[in-house]
Amino acid sequence: MITQEHTIEPVLTPEQIQERVAALASQLDQELKGAEPILLGVLNGAFVFLSDLARKMSLPVQVDFCRLASYGTSTESCGQITLSKDCELDLRGRVVLVVEDIVDTGLTVNWLLRHLRARGPKKLKLCSFIDKPERRETQVDLDYVGFTVPRGFLVGYGLDYNQQYRNLPGVGELKFCS
Numbered sequence: 001m002i003t004q005e006h007t008i009e010p011v012l013t014p015e016q017i018q019e020r021v022a023a024l025a026s027q028l029d030q031e032l033k034g035a036e037p038i039l040l041g042v043l044n045g046a047f048v049f050l051s052d053l054a055r056k057m058s059l060p061v062q063v064d065f066c067r068l069a070s071y072g073t074s075t076e077s078c079g080q081i082t083l084s085k086d087c088e089l090d091l092r093g094r095v096v097l098v099v100e101d102i103v104d105t106g107l108t109v110n111w112l113l114r115h116l117r118a119r120g121p122k123k124l125k126l127c128s129f130i131d132k133p134e135r136r137e138t139q140v141d142l143d144y145v146g147f148t149v150p151r152g153f154l155v156g157y158g159l160d161y162n163q164q165y166r167n168l169p170g171v172g173e174l175k176f177c178s
Contacts, residue, residue, distance in 0.1 A: 008155060008165070008172035012147060017157055017170065020146050021049070024127065025056035027144065028097070035095040035123075036060045040087050042112065043067040045101030048158035048166065049129040049146070053099065064089045070108045081111045092120040097127055097144075101158045104132040106140035130154060130171070 028037075036059070041050035043065050054061055067085035096116060103109050109126065116124055127144035134150055152175075155161050156168030165174070 005177040007175050007177065008168075009152075009175060010170060010172050011149060011152065011154060012157070012171040014157075014169040017146075018052070021052045022056050024144055024146060025053055025058075028053075028127075029058050032059060032095060032097070036062065037095040037097050038062045038064055038087075038089055038091065039097050039099055040116070041065045041099045042101070042109075043085065044163075044166070045158045045160065046099045046129070049101060050099040053127075062089060066112070068108055068112060081108050083115070087116075090119075091116060093122050095123045095125070096121040097125045100126065100128040102130040102132060102154065103128045103140055103142060104135040106136050106138040109140055110138050129157070130159070 039050055039054055039061050041047055041063065044067070047065075050063065054063060064087040065085065066083065066087045069082045069084065070080060098109070098112065098116065100109055103126075109128075113124060113126065125143040126141070127146075128142055129146040131142055131145045131148045132150070133148065152173035153161065154171050155165035155174045156171040158166050159171060160166045161174050
């Protein structure tokens with residue numbers, strides 16, 4: 001539970017989000033035509049985005065999840081990456097679309113992509129709901145991006161602070177009061 005006083009300032013409305021997710025789904029339908037991709041969601045944050053994206057796609061897809069952590073209960077990544085749930089589908093020879101909620105430092109997603117490449121996918125693509133490139137510590141090649149947001153600790157639409165606020169329909173910046 002959050003005990004410190006805070007506000008949440010709106011960044012993305014539910015309407016902006018749904019419009020962009022529909023556009024991404026249409027783009028994926030075109031670019032992955034003929035494939036039955038695996039949408040691999042990174043838990044917990046990507047579950048809302050992945051759900052909306054999958055429902056808007058017309059291609060047949062399979063869905064799986066993995067879980068990584070690098071934040072704990074802080075607003076700053078600790079840099080220590082933990083894999084607590086690996087994907088269960090066989091990735092060999094498949095088109096795999098990794099669906100992330102946010103890419104900021106790039107450390108976690110680069111670790112995950114290396115891990116997945118070792119499993120022999122035909123293609124490995126990365127789709128992130130939010131890209132925060134100014135926090136990048138390592139190069140990340142994003143194939144699909146929902147929104148680029150320059151700064152702020154974001155919550156809502158799957159993004160959390162200490163496991164709270166994932167259920168907000170829009171995205172806002174969490175600001176702690178002094």
